[in-house]
Amino acid sequence: MTTFDNVLPIVEKVFSSHADTIQQLDWVLVNRDLTGRVRFVVPSAIADRPELKLAVQNVADAVMDQLGPHGYATSSSLLYESDRDSVCLGAAQFPLHNVPNGIVVDRLATDSTWQSIHDMANDPPRIVFYSIKGGVGRSTALAITAWHLAQAGLRVLVLDLDLESPGLSSELLPEDRQPQYGITDWLVEDLVGNGSTVLEAMVSASPLSHDGEIYVAPAHGRDPGEYLSKLGRVWMSVDDPAGGRQLWDGRLRRLVGQLEDTVKPDVVLIDSRSGIDEISSGCVTALGARLVLMFAIEGHQTWNGYNMLFSNWQRTDAANKIRDRLQVVAALVPEIETADYLAGLRERSYELFAQGLYDDVPPGSVTADYWHFEEHDETAPHAPWAVRWHRSFSAIRSLEGRFADIDAQQVMAVFGPLLDGVAVTIGMDDAKP
Numbered sequence: 001m002t003t004f005d006n007v008l009p010i011v012e013k014v015f016s017s018h019a020d021t022i023q024q025l026d027w028v029l030v031n032r033d034l035t036g037r038v039r040f041v042v043p044s045a046i047a048d049r050p051e052l053k054l055a056v057q058n059v060a061d062a063v064m065d066q067l068g069p070h071g072y073a074t075s076s077s078l079l080y081e082s083d084r085d086s087v088c089l090g091a092a093q094f095p096l097h098n099v100p101n102g103i104v105v106d107r108l109a110t111d112s113t114w115q116s117i118h119d120m121a122n123d124p125p126r127i128v129f130y131s132i133k134g135g136v137g138r139s140t141a142l143a144i145t146a147w148h149l150a151q152a153g154l155r156v157l158v159l160d161l162d163l164e165s166p167g168l169s170s171e172l173l174p175e176d177r178q179p180q181y182g183i184t185d186w187l188v189e190d191l192v193g194n195g196s197t198v199l200e201a202m203v204s205a206s207p208l209s210h211d212g213e214i215y216v217a218p219a220h221g222r223d224p225g226e227y228l229s230k231l232g233r234v235w236m237s238v239d240d241p242a243g244g245r246q247l248w249d250g251r252l253r254r255l256v257g258q259l260e261d262t263v264k265p266d267v268v269l270i271d272s273r274s275g276i277d278e279i280s281s282g283c284v285t286a287l288g289a290r291l292v293l294m295f296a297i298e299g300h301q302t303w304n305g306y307n308m309l310f311s312n313w314q315r316t317d318a319a320n321k322i323r324d325r326l327q328v329v330a331a332l333v334p335e336i337e338t339a340d341y342l343a344g345l346r347e348r349s350y351e352l353f354a355q356g357l358y359d360d361v362p363p364g365s366v367t368a369d370y371w372h373f374e375e376h377d378e379t380a381p382h383a384p385w386a387v388r389w390h391r392s393f394s395a396i397r398s399l400e401g402r403f404a405d406i407d408a409q410q411v412m413a414v415f416g417p418l419l420d421g422v423a424v425t426i427g428m429d430d431a432k433p
């Protein structure tokens with residue numbers, strides 16, 4: 001019986017075995033609808049070529065014979081359209097493997113966009129803190145990074161985009177400094193063209209740093225208000241003045257741009273939601289991050305999750321657009337048997353990259369055309385930057401209280417490789433005296 005995962009391989013196989021027919025088309029779209037049923041769209045101009053039209057219908061029939069419940073009856077398996085772009089509107093798209101003129105038009109029930117990787121935004125650099133599993137010390141590491149960069153004189157903007165489980169802002173801001181509004185308020189107000197009303201009152205300066213400054217845009221304001229009702233609307237799209245719809249991740253990008261215009265930071269740190277959902281996809285793929293930190297703890301759940309993500313990037317041809325921005329962080333590295341733990345984590349991380357993102361060339365080939373780091377290359381994205389578990393950071397009620405007696409040396413002992421790595425990535429030495 002055919003199930004979802006067999007559908008595209010069947011299409012690819014049948015199309016490849018009828019390449020002489022398929023190649024005659026300017027394009028062929030494989031439309032996979034919301035329920036996962038597939039049919040084809042081809043240029044209406046083939047009406048003038050009855051022989052080709054018949055041959056294409058025969059190919060479509062041959063596919064449908066194998067698709068079972070995932071296909072359509074002959075009468076509706078093939079559609080004719082003059083304008084390819086209008087068919088693709090609002091859907092995710094990616095190339096069909098081994099069929100040069102074939103494109104999959106994938107209609108998802110969410111606006112999740114893991115495969116559309118936005119170009120890097122460099123001024124200021126944006127760094128995303130992401131993990132498959134929650135509770136791995138991501139927000140704590142972000143707060144420490146913000147503190148460290150600010151101590152070095154940078155102006156840091158911190159965004160709490162873990163909207164479903166917010167908390168970072170309370171780490172960085174005492175209660176009396178919480179701003180009136182948060183990111184959720186802007187995303188909801190923007191739906192009715194009212195974003196500017198909350199923009200000025202959704203950022204507060206944190207008192208933690210004395211040299212540089214940390215500005216925090218929390219998930220919600222001092223009074224969260226009807227938070228759940230707002231949260232259920234944040235991912236909606238709006239009419240785009242330029243035509244069509246602007247998806248939620250485009251709105252998020254607009255918000256970050258506006259906050260940058262207001263705060264003028266040297267660097268932006270983004271606390272993403274963990275796991276694979278719309279909000280985390282927006283953070284990882286849509287914000288033009290220069291660096292996506294992938295927090296990892298040893299365990300099946302971590303590698304399985306990253307593997308699903310990497311396979312999606314591979315299938316959709318998105319891998320090479322994002323792979324050089326990724327960096328694994330070993331989270332909560334245990335105090336005992338540390339070297340063994342890190343060696344094991346590096347091995348699993350290498351396997352993940354070698355299988356999913358590195359090119360099929362000998363390890364050590366890192367050029368413009370080939371990309372495959374050696375397993376033991378310290379500069380490789382799979383070579384984890386270690387954040388050590390330390391009891392002084394365990395179960396603290398608020399970092400904001402913890403910062404009162406923070407010891408820079410101890411911070412380096414726990415977070416050093418992460419802080420150094422971030423500094424190099426953003427060229428911190430060149431950024432400020």
Ligand SMILES: Nc1ncnc2c1ncn2[C@@H]1O[C@H](COP(=O)(O)OP(=O)(O)OP(=O)(O)O)[C@@H](O)[C@H]1O
Pocket residue numbers: 131133134135136137138139140141162165167274332387388389390391392393394395396414
């Ligand atoms: N380096 C560390 N050593 C020991 N404990 C830590 C360290 N970093 C964070 N913790 C503790 O681990 C717990 C989770 O940390 P944190 O909230 O930063 O994780 P998170 O990944 O952001 O979680 P969530 O997914 O819930 O947002 C907290 O109790 C925190 O105090």
Ligand SMILES: [Mg+2]
Pocket residue numbers: 138139140162167168271
């Ligand atoms: Mg967190």
